[in-house]
Amino acid sequence: MSLDQPDGRQPDHPVAPQFPARWSPRSFTDQTLTKADVMSLLEAARWAPSASNLQPWRFVWALRGEPEFAAILGCLTGNNPLWAGRAAALIAVASKDRIPGRDGAEQVNRTAGFDTGAAWMSLALQAQAMGLVTHAMGGFGVDDLARVVALPGGHTLQAVVAVGHQGAAEALPETLRPREVPNRRQPLAETSFHGRF
Ligand SMILES: Cc1cc2nc3c(=O)[nH]c(=O)nc-3n(C[C@H](O)[C@H](O)[C@H](O)COP(=O)(O)O)c2cc1C
Structure with a gap:
C-alpha cells in the first residue's frame, strides 16, 4: 500500500496518511479476490459503531465471474458499467431502516444511513490496508438492484462498491482516462464550524 500523498492531496493539518491517500x-487489474479477502473487508465493516449497536448495514457481494456479479453490474447506470465490470468484486450496500418498537410496531431507525456509511468507510480503509482500492457508486437503478439482490422490505440501497487491485489509467476507455486522478477537497472552513454554523 502506498501512503504517499497523491498530487493535490496535501492535508492542511496533520493527519494519519491513509486518509488523503485513499481515493x-x-x-482495475485482472487480479481476482478470494472469498477470504471479502470476509476481511466485511469483518472490518462489522466493527463499525452504530446507534444502540443495531448494526443496520447489510452487504450483498459477488466475485467477478459469478452470475450475481454480472447481475449487479447490469444494474449500474451512467459511466459506471464502462469500468466497474473489471473490478474483482462488487458489493451492494444497504441499510436496514426499520426496527421493532417497544409496542411491537415497527419504527424508523433514524441513524441507519449514518451507521451504514461508517461501515462502508471501515471496509474502504481495510481494503486500502490490504493493497486494494474501492470505488462507491450511487449510479444504479434502484428497482433493478432491489430485485437482483432480493432486497427485503424496510431496507434502503445506499451504494454499490467496486473493489480490486488498481490498474493503469491507460486500461480505461479513452473518455474516462482524464478523470483517473485523485481529486481535491474544499477547505475545512467550508464544512466545519466552531460552535455554530
Ligand atoms: C455514495 C457515493 C456514491 C458515488 N457514486 C458514484 C458513481 O455513481 N460513479 C462514480 O464514478 N463515482 C461515484 N462516487 C465516487 C465519488 O465521486 C468520490 O468518492 C468523490 O469524488 C471523492 O473522490 P475520492 O473517493 O477519490 O476521494 C460515489 C461516492 C459515494 C460515497
Missing part, C-alpha cells in the same frame, strides 16, 4: 480509481 476512488476506476481502473
